[in-house]
Amino acid sequence: MRIRASIAAVVIALAAVVGTVVMGGAQDKTLSIGVLGPLSGGAASYGVELVRGAEMKADEINKAGGLKVGADTYRIKLVSYDHKALAADAATAANKLVFQDKVKYIIGNAVGATCNAVQTVTEPEKVLFSFVCWGTNNLGPDKPHSFRVMLSQWEVAEPFYRWVKEKHPQIKRVAAISPNDTSGKDTNTAVVKALKALGFEVAADEYYERGTKDFYPILTKILAAKPDMLDVAAAPAGEGGLILKQARELGFKGAKGWTAGTNPFTIIGVAGKDAAEGVWSPANINVRSDFVSATVRRFGAEYEKRYNEVPGVIAVANYAAFDVITKAMQEARSLDTDKVLAALTQKPFETVWGRLVIGGKETYGIDRQFLYPVVISEVRDGKVVDIAQVLPTALKK
């Protein structure tokens, strides 16, 4: 029986492998574009928003007859995979996208370390890879095919705090708190750097484990340092809201900021009107506000109708990224990634964000960062109100 068992095992295994190889599917003559992200688990909101943003733009293009590039018209097919926020899984999924699905464009990924993992596959194969990952080392001259499509803390922190210093000079001590991972570490670093450069005092520079809900212990420590302003930096909406709510419960009445914030409505909901009052946020978008264009408002309404949830900035960012990259393909009249790359970095684009330029050479050594105006919003009486627009330093030229 032992012999039978062992033979059976290996035969089953072999058959499965052979079967899969033989069954390998044929390719459609459409343009396949990949999307990667965490579609399950704690970070699922990022991945799901990336896919939805891409879906909305892809469907728009397909409904209008397809993407016309040069003499050909393509139907766009989205291929999305879940990497569960695990670096090794992301590499495998990227391999599948590049070698089996034969994509040359991956528009969308989130969660720092997974971006590095995907890049080990995309860069050698010259696959254009755009993401929202905030890791500083995700962009660089050694990674010419990688783009960040959303303003990261490096672009946002300095203009934001410059505005704070100008409009609210009574704020001297700032405390920053972020999750303990790549984006959190990079965000706090950027915030602290901006604070120090602008002459603020750093009251606290703290991290918490992603998934934490009870912030009393860490807040007790932070509030003991008597900050004038609390910045929940890279905390996602749910956790950021909890931090603000609990800070209020512990007696904090100072100013509040959310440098890397994404979904204002959730934070208001979670923190409660009281605690969320006055929160400044430079990195989100309020698709319902009067400040944004009709396009954005339409996008927001359609998104909400289709998915039953309000879009966060990541969904908008990927929608815009898809828009920009497909426009660049049309500009270049080619699907060759090097030609599209050239077209991307040449001139500004008009997008849902407004005028968008691809720059960032001073920070990263290469122009691969999407730059657009930073809109600072404030929560007033449970509503998100846009109050100022500042330009990232690199865009001021």
Place this chain on the structure above:
Amino acid sequence: MSIDLLVQALLNGFGLAMVYVLVALGLTLIFSILEIINFAHGEFYMLGGYVTYYAFAVFGLNYFATLGFAILAVGLAGVVAERLIFRYLRGKTLNAFIVSLGLLWVMQASAQLSFGVLDKPVPSAFSGIVRAFGLVISVERLVVSLSAIVLIAALYLFLRWSRPGRAMRAVAQDADAAALQGVDIELVSALGFGIGCALAGGAGGLLAPVFAVSPAMGALPVVKAFIIIIIGGMGSLPGAVVGGLLLGSVEGLGSLFMGSAAVSVLGFLVVILALLVRPRGLFGGA
């Protein structure tokens, strides 16, 4: 570092410890009776959270009524899970582990597909802050902790004095002997699993207004529950309470002096130490 700060830190740590003890008790009850470690326990907690969201936040039912409803609903879900799946795995710890893992994925994915991916806030039923002796605690947390204590006490009384409770304890001690004495093992198994899940659901309902609900919200409480059970000893109710208080103090005080990662490491090191000193936990029996 003033004494006030230290005591506040301790209070913070204790604040929600009792709710995590509830989760731990559910887990340890299931282990005692069915000898399986239910990895999907956190998903029943999450279920309790969503039931509370829909009943309280969306439909506007009274909070305590919602809590009762959540406890019953999740308990029922637990019984269904036991009858369909776990009854076949009694005593097979390894297999049950794999199956409960599968159930975890099924439940979490279903929650994500049904309820959406974003955090859903649940309004607080109790607002206000209580200040006494220079310490601060929100009314909400106070009510939540007291409710948890009431539920723990209710569980204790149930296990001690009621007939089904005594039957459960008999099975936990020695299933074969209990069967010989005429205890209906199938009934006790279903009831035990159901009550275990009900406790998790209740904890989820209690913490929903405090923390908001999301599909993955069960991950962290289940880890805390494991830590509490190991420290206190599997199968021991007082052990779980002491374990919860110990974990709470370590986390509360630890956060004052070190970063969150270090606090987590500290928590695990305490677990390892506790197990080495008393291999069956502080109160663990044979």
Place this chain on the structure above:
Amino acid sequence: MEPSRGLSAPPGRALSAPIAGLALLAAGVVALPQLTRDSYYLDVATTILMNLALTMSLRLQVSTGQLNMAHISFMGIGAYASALLVTRVGISFWAALPIAAVVAALLAFPIGGLALRVTGPYYFLITFAFSEVVRLFFNNFFVDLFGGPSGLVGIPKPSALPWFGRALTFTTKLELYTLMAALLLVTAAVLVRLEHSRFGLVASAIRQGDLLAETLGVNVFRYKLTAYVVGSLVAGVAGAFFAHSHQVLHSSDFGLEPMVLLVVFTVIGGTGSVWGPVAGTVLMTIAGELLRELHHYESLVFGVVLILTMLWAPDGLVALPGKLARRRRAGVSLAP
């Protein structure tokens, strides 16, 4: 679990079965690249081979009655050790690999020694606690060394190996596949040999009852610790390979999620046989990859597959053919 297995085969004889198994494995491993050169398939196959090394060594530990949730941590230790030895100290991959494996094994002594003081679910939980400590360590401490939450990047692939005047490179997917295949076949041979030796017999006895084994004069602790250290050594080798084939390391690669998958592969395959993990790893990895097509529904379906498989094949997939044969012969339905 299978009382008829170990005790009826005296060591040294009946080696035809395991040799046949090894030969089949080797044949399968060699055959694959002849069937396909597709990078994605080779990548998945390489991952399968690496996971085989991990699950077969995990199974070695399970065979002595221990479910070691820290197995993946030793993979991590091997990975970071090798990566740092190559990038910081400057030695070649070929020197770093054995050193990294030894580092993992050395650390396995104290960790295993401590963990083995407790049993059953406590052992499971204490090893889980250890694994979290290790993961948090790699994620948050000595960030300059380990890369912190951003991970360790820029790890080079294995350097070329001189071989009879030529140089064997290990840069393409096929070459890396070959390297892992070689490592796996050696590992499998060792583990199979162990299984069909006195060690395997004693392990089986221990698995059925520590007390019983002790009354037979067995130093249970020593056997278990040996299994622990040997298993961790293999995990360290797999880790070193992982580091240099993926070129990026992150603490999440060595946390609960991948560990849990290893347990799934091993148990679904069947812990009663040294070949169980082979069936489990190959089939479940392929299933997982096929399920990627389902995008949002991936975890849901995978979870259902797990539940159903475990309920219908409680002794693992590898025991199914035998069970079905028995059922046919006996004409009696055996309850699950």
